[in-house]
Structure formats: structure tokens, C-alpha cells
Amino acid sequence: MDVLPSAVLPSAVSPSAVSPSAIGPSAVAPAAVAAAAQAACAAPPPRLAGPALENLHPALWRANQVGGARDPCFATGFGMLDATLPGGGWPGRALTELLLPHPGVGELRLLAPALAALMREGQALIWFDPPASLCSWALAALGLDAQQFVIVRGRDGLRGRARELLPAADTLWALEQALKSGHVGAVLAWLPQRLRADALRRLQLAAQAHPGPAFLFREAEARVRPSAAPLRLLLQPAGADRLLLRVLKRRGPPLLQPLCLALPPVLSNAARTRARQAAGQAPAVHAPGPVLG
Amino acid sequence: MLWLGLHLPLLSLEAFEALLAPEQRSGPVALLQDHRISAANAAAAQCGIKPGCKRATALALVPQLLFGQADAGRDAQALLAVARAALAFTPTVSLQPPSTVLLEVQASLRCFGGPAALLQRLRERLAPLGHALQIASAPTALGAALLARWQGNASVAGSGSASHGGSLAALQAALDVAPVWMLCADPEQAQAMHGMGLRTLAQLRQLPRSGLARRFGAGLLADLDRAYGSRPDPRASITLPPVFDSRLELFAHAETTEQVLQGAHVLLARLLAWAQAQHARVAAFTLVMLHETRLRGAPQAPACTELEIALAEPSGDAAHLQLLLRERLANVSLAAPALELRLRCRHLRHGAPPTGELFPTRASEHEGLTRLIERLRARLGDSQVQRVMAVPDHRPERASVLQPLQAALPRAEAARQQLPDAQGLAKRPVWLLPQPLALPERHWQPLFEGRPLQLLSGPERIEAGWWDGELAARDYFIAQAADGALVWVYRVRLSLSAPAQDPANVGWFLQGRFG
Secondary structure (H helix, E strand, O other), X not given: OOOOOHHHOHHHOOHHHXXXXXXXXXXXXXXXXXXXXXXHOOOOOOOOOOOOHHHOOOOOOOOOOOOOOOXXXXXXXXXXXXXXXXXXXXXXXXXXXXXXXXXXXXXXXXXXXXXXXXXXXXXXXXXXXXXXXXXXXXXXXXXXXXXXXXEEOOHHHOOOHHHHHOOOHHHHHXXXXXXXXXOOOEEEXXXXXXXXXXXXXXXXXXXXXXXXXXXXXXXXXXXXXXXXXXXXXXXXEOOOOEEEEEEEEOOOOOOOOOEEEEOOOOOOXXXXXXXXXXXXXXXXXXXXXXXXX | OOEEEEEOOOHHHHHHHOOOOHHHHHOOEEEEEOOEEEXXXXXXXXXXXXXXXXXXXXXXXXXXXXEEEOOHHHHHHHHHHHHHHHOOOOOOEEEEOOOEEEEEOHHHHHXXXXXXXXXXXXXXXXXXXXXXXXXXXXXXXXXXXXXXXXXXXXXXXXXXXXXXXXXXXXXXXXXXXXXXXXXXXXXXXXXXXXXXOOOEHHHHHHOOHXXXXXXXXXXXXXXXXXXXXXXXXXXXXXXXXXXXXXXXXXXXXXXXXXXXXXXXXXXXXXXXXXXXXXXXXXXXXXXXXXXXXXXXXXXXOOOEEEEEEEEEEEEOOHHHHHHHHHHHHHOOOOOOOEEEEEEEEEEEEEXXXXXXXXXXXXXXHHHHHHHHHHHHHHHHOHHHEEEEEEOOOOOHHHHEEEEEOOOOOOOHHHHHHHOOOOOOOOOOOOEEEEEEEEEOEEOOEEEEOOEEOEEEEEEEEEEEOOOOOOOEEEEEEEEEOOOOOEEEEEEEOOOOOOOOOOHHHOOEEEEEEOO
16 A cells, blocks of 8 residues: 555644634645635634634534534645645545536646545546546546546436436436445546536435545536535636636635646646747746646 | 254245235235135234135125235245255255255254254344244154144244254154144045044054054055154255256236336345355346237237346345346336246356455455446446546547446556556547547637637647558647637648548547646
């Protein structure tokens, strides 16, 4: 068994992270996090007599604090993002919704560090209805062994009217089974459009038996519709090898400023500079986060 | 010699009730033989229906009574299943028709830790077959059979009790007070003995043997001697057939797969009893549904439907097999009502089952994952659960092939070394479109969604496939779309040698997206 980097271990996420002052020192990129923390807590919490409310139960947090997590979280590999997410990583036993305008904005490069850590532990990944074929070469470059994936396709089975009436009932069933079984390392699912809220609610209940992270990829228009997922992120491309990430919902105060993450690069440095110049933007608008190869 | 007699007092009723839906089973049910009631369940007995009364009488008492026809063949199949399950404990198992199974367990006592432990395990093993049991042990085979039948009769409530005649003398003392009708072949004989004032076997033994043989035949005397141990009683043991093949006639025409499932559970329980008797686990089995042949609406309906269920990992778990069958049946629509079911199994994995784990470990997790995948395959179809295989080919659309996931997932440790070194690789997009998307062109620049693509990196030339007729001669570029996402496009290289190219295959194409 491989020795994991310490950031991946759930024990690295201490319960003291519930207090806002603990966010700054634990973060990797202090400048960016300070801004996030300022946005997070505008006013200091009022002093109360007796034990602090948030210490009564691990599931309690103040409205101006980022919530803690009882369940293990999985470090994202991006320090800025870890500091923003409650618990310091992708949550286990809960759904994580990623809203994308279209597949191919850098979503897999965002998830790859966490997924690779899970695969190194020997955990399985199940992919439900991926939107296109997977290239094993590209995944190997991200540290993922595509031959270990299980890919489940449910949509081809339905024909005719049933396909319109039942939006991939098979996929939802299979997804629920995978979440309930609790033997899967991580679940990645591309859900059909116009999914009903009760289906999501049901998946969220099933996810409580699933110790690993569960990622749902949905269309960006779903941001105005309610969802039971405790963590919702909106991803948008922001130039070459950059990803703009808005936290739509989390256990904590809303994050007003979007995060700009530097993804593992596809382009060479020269090509990236060329792309930025062509796009008419300065080479470094946002401080780049730690870049993972 | 220590014989265990397993008597199944309600065999024919239970064999029939197993075919019924649970709500039917809780209502009054009775079995008919020659227009007379031969057995009735508890609900029917409560309404006053007794074995022996006429059909019309029973209907007058309970108009909603559910009748079944007594079927000796069905009972024999059920009895055989019990006998096969008992083979897990001793090789010497013989049948005593109509409803008793005899086991010689003297040699097995030590292995299973004494009679009490053996009995408990025997009951646990027979529980899935769903029969009430009366068990007795005795030094002679027929003595054990008689005791099992009689002791249970004496106290119906304690039908699970086991009485033990330890020594031959104790057995003879127990048999002396047993009623004579148990030895009789038919009711007339019993009537005759009753008329002669014979009540117990002791009274029967006091009579002159020659006179008894003249009146009732030599068979009665021979049985009496065998039961008392004064005559040898050789028994033929049953053996397991190499291939499991069991049939079951359904009670009603099964129009839905739910009704089929009811009968299939019975067959699955028998299959597992057969597999466990040889310490094996089931690797694959076939359920055949025999349809009603002459259906007016569908003359072309097939005679039977076969469902082949192959497991990735052999299993001896009834619940898991039932679940797989349920998911598989949920996808099947019956062409015609099913009349009869047939379960066949010839693929077994012999050997001790894997050790169970108390705490979750890597192995138990892997087993859970295998079961999950089996379940998904049963419901969605084998071709819908896939894995990616890397193929050494330069053409990107051929370098990764999706294959149905056939066997169990390989353990992660085994395959880890195969991960290629990521450093020296050219950049490839994660998402590959199934069909390259043709892009329009303006001022020598490809357009995507109406806006020009900005080429950032390239060209990377891929030229391969001349040997299989799918020549790909392309220059690949990494380009940036208007919204900032990176895409992978190529331009088909113009070939000088073949000027007349297909116009649909010229120009710019989008093949992948960097996810």
C-alpha cells in the first residue's frame, strides 16, 4: 500500500477547522484565503456565556463560519479550494454537484488529484453515463488508470417513448445501488437534464451510506433549480488551463468571489502566454494556486 | 448405527404452498385427492375442514377455499431436495416414501460435534426449503422413521422436537407403545387391525407370526422385524446427479415475471441445497420458462424462454442469487404465460467458500463491489457495464476501446504497474467525441460554434492505419474555444497521391475536449 501524502488523509482535517481563525494558517495559499476568509466572516461571532455553541456538536456551526465535517473529506489537491470547502475537501457521504456549461471545461483535471489518491488506496471508481469516450492515455497523464474504471451506461437501454418518459431511470437506479452498497471509492455520474428534485433527494439519502465522494455533473442551467446536494459548484473555463469556480452552496456562508484555479497544464508555458495575450488579458490576474502536475 | 429420521408431516401441502403468493398462502388452502381433501392448512382447519371430507363439503364451509391437486411427483421432488440437502452431513441418506428421509449419522457425530450440534446445523441447512420437520433418532432405520412419524403425531405443537431412542432396548420399548396403523400399507389394513382390537405394536408382536403373515402378508412381518432390529435392513443411498436439473409446474399461468419469481425461489433453494451438499458454489445457472403453446393471440410465441445467469464470482448466497434473478426477470417480458419452470446448473466451483470477515477488509470490499457489478449487469444487460481497454494504436479513436466487463474487476494492486509513465506523453484530451465533428472554415481558420478557434499548440502529426484501410493522416492542434475551454482539433492532411478525396473527409474536425 502506498503512503499517502498527508493532505489526503482525513485525519489532516482537524475539527478545529470550524472556527474561522483556523482557516488562515492551515491554508496553502494565504493571500487568496485571506480574501476568502474575509468574505466568509464579516463580523466576529458574538460572545456567549458557557461553552461555545459550535462545540456542542460537530454538526453545528454558526452562519458566518464554514461548517465542519463529521465524515472524512478528501483533499482536492488545490489548497485554495480545500480552504473554501467545509471540512477541507470533497465531502464523503454526501453528493457534490458540479454544474458545467458543457463537458470539457477542466472538470476531470479538477477531480484528478482526489481520484488518483483513492485509486492508490485500491478503491474503485464507477462512471455513470460519461458524455463521451474516455481516452486512457490522457487519464494516465492525470495519474488515473482507466482500465480500473467501471463504466455503466443506462441510457441506451431505453427506446421509444419510454426514453422520454423515464429520464434514464436505469441510470438513477444503478447510481442509487452503487451509493447504497458502500463498496465504491468514488462515483461520477452525468445525470440527465431536467432531473426532478425528489430524485436528487433520494440520491442524497443513498449517498449517506457511501463513504467516498460522489460527484454529479449537471448542466449549468440547473443552478436556479433547488437541489438536495450539500455542496454545489459552478465551473466555467477561464482561459487556457484555468478554471473559474463559483461555490453556489456549501455548509457555511455564501462565497461571493469566484475562485480561479490553475489546472494541471495541457499547454506549454509559451503556448499559455500566447493564449492569454490573444485573449487580451494580463498574464497574471489572479494569484495562481499550487499547480499539480 | 445411529439413524436420524426426518419426517415431513406437511410435505405435500408445503410443496404446493411454495408456489403461491404470500397473500394466497395466508388464506385457506386445501389439497384434493380423488375429490376428497387430503390436506388443509391452518386457516382452512380453523374453519372446520378436515382431511377426508368431500370437496363439496369443504366448499360449503369455506366458499373462498383455494384448492390444489395433490401431486405425488411434486412431493417426491420436494422430498428429494431435502434428501440432497441432508447429503451435506452424511453420505448415507435414503428415502422412505412418502415423506421421510433417513440419515445414518454415527460416523458424522464426531465431525459435527455431537448430536445436538449436528441437529442444529441440519435444521439450519433445511430451513430455506421451508418444511416443518419431525426428527427422531434410533438404532434402526425403520425404527427412526416410525418414531419420527409417531412422536410428531403425538404432539403436533412440538413438531420440531427430536426424540432419541439410544439403545436397541430403549427403541423396542418406545416402539411397543406405538400405534399399529403406522406399519400398515393402506387404510383397509389399518381398519382390519382396528377391528381385531390391535392398538399397539406390542400387541401385534404377541400374535402368532404365521397367522399374521396369512392375513396381512409377509411384508408386514418383515417391516416389524426391521423396525425392532431383528432383521437386517440394507438401504440404498441416494447419490447426487452431476448436473442439476429440476422442474416445477406452476400453480397458475404466470403472466408476469413476479409470479415466475415465486416458483423460481423454490427451485433456487433446491439448487443451493444440491450445491451445498457437494461443498460447491454456483457459478452459472439457466432458468427455462416453458410457455403455454397454443395461445390464440400469439401463434408464433416461442415454446420456451431461457435466461442464462452467469456470476462473476461463484456464490452460495441465496439472497444474492434471488436478487440477480429478480433484476434479470424485471427486464424480460413474457411472450406467453409460463406454465412450468426448469432450472439447470452445470457450472459449479468446488472447494471451501472464502472465509467470512467480521470487520470490513479489502477482500470483503472487493466482494461487495463484485456483487454490485453483478447486480448492475443483471438489470442493465451485460453490454452496459463496461471497462476501458488501452490498445496500442496511434489513432486516438482506436487507442481506447470499451469492452463489456465480463469477469470480476481485477484487483487494483495487480494492475498498478501497467500505468505508463505520464511524463513523456504527448497531451491528449480526456473526452473523445464518438464521431469527429466537422468544423466550418473561414480565412483558413476553423470555426467552432460560430467563432474562430485559436490554435495554441501543434501540429502533432498522426499518420497511421494504411494497413487496415482506415488511413488517418492528420495534423492535430490544441485550440482554445471562445469561452476559454481547450479543444483538440485536426486538419486532414491533403494527400498528393490520392487527389480525389472524399469531400466529407476534408478540412477541420473537432475530436476531443480537455476535461
